Amino acid sequence: MSVMAERPSRALWGIGARTARKLAEGGVSTVAELTQVKPASLIEWFGPVMGPSYGRLALGAGETEVRANARASRVRTVGRRPSPGT
Helix, strand or coil, X not given: XXXXXXXXXXXXXXXXXXXXXXXXXXXXCEHHHHHCCCHHHHHHHHCCCHHHHHHHHHHCCCXXXXXXXXXXXXXXXXXXXXXXXX
16 A cells, blocks of 8 residues: 555546545545545445445555556557558
């Protein structure tokens, strides 16, 4: 969690502009602040499925390793066919 603590809540996977705005209305702007929100509040704001999942994301729950110096992988295309509709 220390890698992400001071990052904005929107830095977490699955938290977009609308969710970040709703969190800000509740006084939450960073990942560290999100870890302190009571599960009941998250359920009230986002429902019984997404609310707790945002709390778990903030705590770093899961199998994915978070590294401060991770490199983005290169995007590779297969073939030269144009996209549909182009």
